[in-house]
Structure formats: structure tokens, C-alpha cells
Amino acid sequence: MSAAQWRKAMNSGASAQVWPREQRALVPAAAPSGAPFASADENARARLWQRISARHVLVMALVLIYPWVATPFFTFQIGAQALGLGLIALSLTFLGGYGGMISLAQMTVAGIAGYMVAIFGTSSMPEISLGWPWWVVVPIAIAIATVCGTLIGWLSVRTEGIYTIMITLAIGVAFHYLMQQNYSLFNGWQGFQRVLTPEVLGIDWRAPIPYYYLALFWALAGYFFVKYLVRTPFGIALQGIRDNPRRMNALGFNVTAHRVAAYAVAGLIAAIGGVLLVWYNGLITPGSVGTGWLINILIIAVLGGMRHPIGPFLGAIVFVLLQNFAIDVFDRERFNLVIGAMFLAIVLFSPDGLLGLWQRFRARLAASDVQSRISTPRPSRRFVKGGSQP
């Protein structure tokens, strides 16, 4: 395969799913050829501009203008919360969609970051909280949470598939009980209240609009980071490992190391989301890392769809809207029933989530459109699934 073909494969948005096997196998062979990559850089930049369509501009404009149009309730409770939760779910999408590992402990990692912010920073418990300034606290919290996320990964990559779900669930629930039982460091079931967003550069970041932009910045950063990462050699190798770990191992890739590295990246994303979330809530309790929330993150990721990093944000928007408005439509207490039934319906009927629904809808639309004009065979399902981006 020539370098040009290789570039084409790299740049077609199809990621690894639609590649013929031979191309995937050539990853290490193509990587060392340095010369063509100088022009590839410019080429890629040109392609990047070409790939930006009206849709992208529209969505970007929408999220930027949103807080100036919406009420503070919608900006903060709906918009900012969806972005924060979406960021945590994004870490799961990265792990699950690109690494093939469904970890239920991503909320635990986020919770660790939140607890660290409360312990090193300020809270309503001055006997525990150290009260350090935010620019010390936040990096420490994110670092500790990322390390914990990596350790969780190191532990759970020893197992595969459904075992991973069980072990991460066990770890997450055990962490929840530890938070609940330990008073000397984690303050038991009360947790920490009044964990406030700092005031920086004279802006009160707790106010709806600044907080929204803070969350938006990190959500976008996470989104583009994941989008970039899945096209780097590391990301491609990770997807190869998802599809066939034995083959990748035979090709000389260190499967375990790639998986643990994926957990580390996911841990970093989840940690940032955790810091945002603890500032959003202003408190952290064992309930924030309870089973309910571990599973809610999975629901958000699955609801949106795990095939693309936009999925978790879509899922988070639907989730937060349901959470806030299901009360009005259904009984007050029946949110879990609604979200559970919805999750069930998605898993049963559209395994790729809302993105999958959208894609199927578009495929059907396109197919019927084509068929009405000229009777050509419909594109195969596999092509439609992987070949076009939402």
C-alpha cells in the first residue's frame, strides 16, 4: 500500500471500522516512512478546512450564543450540567467505543477528583479541608484522579469483555461504601458541602454564564482531544486492539500497555469532568459516586451512542432534560423508571444509541430518495454505518 493510500485511509473519517484487514495490518510498516508526512501535514490542514460544513458552524454558533438566549436556569441547570456530565461520559465513550472496554468506574474517577478538590481546597469542613488556593488544588486533584483511573485500568485490563464491567462496578461500589464509612478523611455520608467555584480575574465563575463557558471550554477541549487522539497511531492501535487483540499482539503491539494508557487518558478526561461537576453541585457526597451515578454515566454514553465523541454530549442533554422535566410529565418520583425504560429501549432496539437512530434514519432517507429517482441498490448497512459521520 502506498503512502498516499495510507493517508487516505487515515483521513477518511471512517476510523478503523471499515478498513479492510490488510490495511489495518500495515500500521507499523507505514509509520516509519518519514518523508511523505511533511506534505501530509499541509494536506491534512487543507482537508480539515474542507471538512468543516455548515452543520459544524451551526452547532458551534448555537453553543456559543446559547447562554445569551436562554434563561439562567437553562444555561446552568441544563446546559452546563449536560456539558459536565457529557465530559465524564465522553471518557467512557473513548474507552468503550474506541477501546472496547466498558468501565463503570469513570464516575468513581470523577468522584475522586471531586473529593480531592474538597479535601485540598475549601469546604464547610475546615478540620479536614486544607484550604489551598485553587491553582494548586485543581492540578493535584486531576493528577491524583488520573493516577487512580490508571490504577483501576491496570487492575481491570487483566480481564476482558463482561468481566471488565463487573470488576469496575465492584471497584466503584466499594469506593462508594468506603466514602460512606470513613469519617476521618472523607467525612462519611455527609461528604463535603460548600465546595465553591473560585473567583478568578474578578469573574465569579459560579455565575451561570461564566460557568457555562468554563464547562463549554473543557467539553470542547475534551471533544477535540478525543477526535484527534483516535487518529493518532496510538488511537488507531487502540481500535485495532478493540477489534482483534490477538492479532495486534502478534504484530508486536503491547496490548496491555495500550489499554492501560487508554484508561489513563479516560481518567484524565473524567477527572476534569469531576472537578467541573463538584463545582457545579457545590458539594460532594458518597451519593455522588453511588451505583446510581455509576450507571447513569453508562446510560448517558449508551443513550447518545458510542461511535462518535459527540454521542455522550447528546446523551447528556437528553438525560438532563428528562431529569428536569420528567417530573412534570410523569409522577414526581418516577424518574428512574423513565430513564431505565428509555435505556432499555435504546439497548434493545438501537444498540448504537441516538446516533445510530439518526444514522439509520438518514440512510433510509437517502435510500428512499435514490430509489424514487433511479432504482439503484441500497448501500450496504455496513458501509452506511461506518462510512459517514454524524
Add this chain to the structure above:
Amino acid sequence: MSNFWRWFWAVAIGGSLGVFAVWALVTNDRLFFVTLLNGLTLAALYFIVASGFTLVFGLMRNVNLAHGSLYLLGGYVGYVVAEHTGWWLIAVAAGFVAAALLGLAMQVSIFRFMQGQDLRQTMVTIGLSIVIADLLLWTFGGQVYQLSPPDWLNGPLRGLPVINAYSKYRLALLPLGIAIGLALWLLLNRTRVGMLIRAGVDDRAMLSAAGVNVNLVFAITFLIGAGLAGLGGVVGAVELSMVPGEDVRLLLASLIVVIVGGMGSVTGAAVGAAILGIAETFGLAYAPTYSVVFTFVILVLVLAFRPRGILGQPA
């Protein structure tokens, strides 16, 4: 890992446990034996619940994360039946039947159609557990229910050496757990259905090719597995209380029991249940704020040295 390190760890872990046991015996032997009995009886309950979980997994590769919900459902049904009839044994049977029927319905209406899609099945069970838990909360509310034990098991058993008195009911859990373990062993090793189940665990496709109705075998296994969760629910409803959230606790216990013991192995479930039950009660008695940490350390150690569990076989 080299032989030396194997021995090193065995001596290090065994030695420290031995030192702890001697210390505990010398300082307060009554506390030690009571905790040990508590641990073993809790282990019996864990075994009853987890054996169903591991049975279903072993045959169908289906991680039924709704197992805790089946446990809670069994408990509530048992409570209602006991209230109306006053018979504890009927309540146990009702709990078994209710959970078994729900499990059967799940297998026949959903899991049958996604055979081999492990991850999807697991996600479906997560969705089901949310829905069932909320329906139970809706029906029974958030208050705590407790089932009273039958008269012939009520009160303490007196006159025991060292520990003087111990709850009859709790003590009865131990033979019950052993009886269920034996019954399962007989079922699996001495009956035709057990033979089919074991054959299915080894090679589903071949069993099907041999002309056996595999779906029927699956349905029976799910029936038994879910029923054991319901039975555990009624039995546990006397000792632990029934309240929303117990389902998660028992699910976690089942998960750890089968991860430690080895997935799909009933003997492994017994070993795992004994380890978890004892670790949990000793943790609560001697280091209350860190008891979860012990459970967690055990999980980590087992995963580090035997990723498939103590008695686990490669899938």
C-alpha cells in the same frame, strides 16, 4: 511468577493472618468466635445468592446484573406471603417461585434473542435492574421491612462453649447453605438436567448439535439461578432488612464472590462466599471504618495473582 515469590506471598499473607488470629484469640476469644460464626453464616447467605449468579453465568455467559433486584423481589414477595399466611416456609417457597418466574420471563422474552451478545445482555440487565428497583420502590415504599423468623428458630441457642448464646436462625443459615450447595452438586452431577447443563457450559454449540433443546436447558438454568436469588431474598429478609439499596449490596457481594471464587464454578462460589463473609465481618468487628478496604484488597490480590478467580477456568 517464580516459585519463590509464590511461597513468599503465601507465607506473608498466611503468617499475618495467623498472627492476627492468635492475637484476637488471646485478647478476646469470645469476640473472635462470634465474629467467625457471623462470618460463616453471612457467607452461607452470600453463597445462596451468588451460586445462582454463577450458575447462570457459567452456562449462558450472561452477567445478570439484575440478580440483586431478583433478590429484593423475592424478599418482598416472601414478606407479603408471610403476612397473609403466617407460614415462613410458604414464604420461602413463594420468594423462590416469584423470582424464578421473573427470571424465566426475562430469559424467554429477551435474552433468548440476543444469544452471544454478552455486552448487550449485560446492559439489558442493568436497564432491567433500574426498572425493577424503581417498581419495587413504588409498590413498597422506602421503609424498612423485616421478616420475623419462624417460632422454632426464634431466639438464641444457649449453652454453647465459649460464646454462650447465639441466634438460632443465624446458626440455621449454615446448614441451609450447605444443604443448598449439596443439592446443587447433586443436581449438576447426578441428574440428566445437570448433565445437560454441564455439557452446555463446556460447549453450547456441540450440545445443540447433539439434538438437545438448548433453549430449554437455558430456561431451566435461569429458572434455578433466579429462584436461588429469590430464596436468598426471603432468607436474608430475616437477618438483614429489606430496603431499597439492599439489591445493590447483594449484587456487589455476588460480584465479588464470583470474581474471587471464579466465574461459573459453584464450588468457587462457596470459596468466594466464605472468604468475603469472613473478611467482611472481621473487618466490621476489628476495623469498622475500613471494612470495605479489606474486601477490596482481597479483590485486588486475587485479580493480581489469579485473574480468573481462585477456581476459575479459562473461558
